[in-house]
Amino acid sequence: DADVTQTPRNRITKTGKRIMLECSQTKGHDRMYWYRQDPGLGLRLIYYSFDVKDINKGEISDGYSVSRQAQAKFSLSLESAIPNQTALYFCATSDWGTSYSSYNEQFFGPGTRLTVL
């Protein structure tokens, strides 16, 4: 079974709709991240969370919100989707800062391809 799962894998929606992307992990990591990937722009950080009570904005958080429901679950919401939010979205986890890892090595889910019409 995959360690980091994302649902849905593909989603087509219309402008103005509210969308939630979900991420679950079985790696037991405290740190979770949401990125978006656009052709020619690489991976950009949207939000990150160090634990259930610690959520922080990343480089491009405008238009997005997140919820950390449990250590294993981190959801990304688009309150009112717009076409320029069409992208690949990735969730990632890390155990950086623990006794098991001294480096911010990240483990990614398979991604969600979101299209906003």
Add this chain to the structure above:
Amino acid sequence: TQLLEQSPQFLSIQEGENLTVYCNSSSVFSSLQWYRQEPGEGPVLLVTVVTGGEVKKLKRLTFQFGDARKDSSLHITAAQPGDTGLYLCAGDSEGSGYALNFGKGTSLLVTP
């Protein structure tokens, strides 16, 4: 945000050829990672380099971290079609502790 420049952006070669891709920055990194991403999948960690001048080998892949910890290279010997993918470098800057800075990637196509 520290910029990581990767070159070349695209590379198309034939099976058996050697290649090198580069990752450069003006910033110092406490560690630098290389990931490979295949179509329809998320990036997968290949290696982490942390010491200036460090060289790590992973089968036919050789990774080097620059002496000043500002740049890195990935060399593939005798490329195979299975090496096809997007190669991303990511730096963890001194004291940032929270986010990786990703380069835009090198897209590699290896044809039989």
